Amino acid sequence: MSQHDPNQPQWGSQQPGQQPQWGQPGYQAPPQPPKKHTVRNVFIGIGGVFVALIVVGVAVGGGSDKKSDTAKDAPAVSTSKPAVEKADETPAAKPKAKPAEKKKGDVVTFKVWGNAPAGALGPIQTTYGSDSENIEGKGVPMTKTLKVSKDAMYYSVTAQLQGSGDIHCSVSVGGKTKTAHAQGGYNICSAQLSGGLLGGWS
Template sequence: MSYQQPQGWGQPQQPQAPQAPPARRKRNGCLTAFIAVAAFCVVIGVIAAVAGGGKKDSNDKAGTPTASAPAAAPGSQKAATTGQATKPPSKAPAAETKAAAETVTYLVEGSTAEVTYGPAGSSFSGKVPLKVTKPLGTPMYYSITAQLQGGGHVKCSILVNGKVISKAEASGSYNIAMCQISQDFGGDGWVNTNG
């Protein structure tokens, strides 16, 4: 009796071709969506800055600090009634006077443009020509945006204590001149951050 092997058994087989690695998905769709969302947020921010800014009412005193007389110490009334001299105040008022003397000036000149200006966290509106001087505070930055209305030429600049720190120009249809300054990290004053 002869033993037969089933067909295909015992015969050399052809090696199978290696499979190609799975194709990597391109993530261009995610990148495109991210860029579109970022651009949309920037456009909304610009529209909100231009449309949401308004002039502050000059009669609005809610945010304006007022000076008040210091409270009298318990023993100071006796000194005042007896004619004794009281101790002069500390050097704090001198520091306040120095800080109050420092100013920031927003300056815009040229053709018709819508102007938005102010320190970080605020948005004041104005028209060309514009020259506004305010006490210098400690916000993260000060900025001006001047958008032309249909064409022309506009210049903006921000001055600290009369010295120009940032300046920009724009010409043409609806172009924007933008100035911005921020405090130097070394604490040496203000620097142009308009690039």
């Protein structure tokens, strides 16, 4: 057996000025280094990226809305050219008013035409007018007009041959016409229109 050297330190003994070793009285374990939270750091990083994307999206979207609002609020600019009135253009001349046409029925027309040679008693004898007046006509052909009277009961024309001839006669008033015919000898051509109670002629 070897002898113990009193100058050598024994296991478990504490030298002056040294920290106590494991197994010695007063020994304290060294502090553990803090654990690294790897998973938490990953989630924090991902969250930060999402927040950044949202902020960028809001900024971009807000800018586009402002542009659209500005475009809507801007007044519309017309590109069409304003109509230019011609200074030299003169107003169109108004058509002249036509003279008032005479209403049918304002006048009565008498006619006698054909072949009526003069005889022993002279030329053809013609009369025309109404129940209140008779006017003598001359020769053939003959056309005469009179104003229509409200009080007239009828209008007529007569023409008598003087030994020979062939004649026609007519009277027209209010759009109505009556005609007659006479031939040879001393025959008479007579046409007449009568006024009705309602103002018509027949």
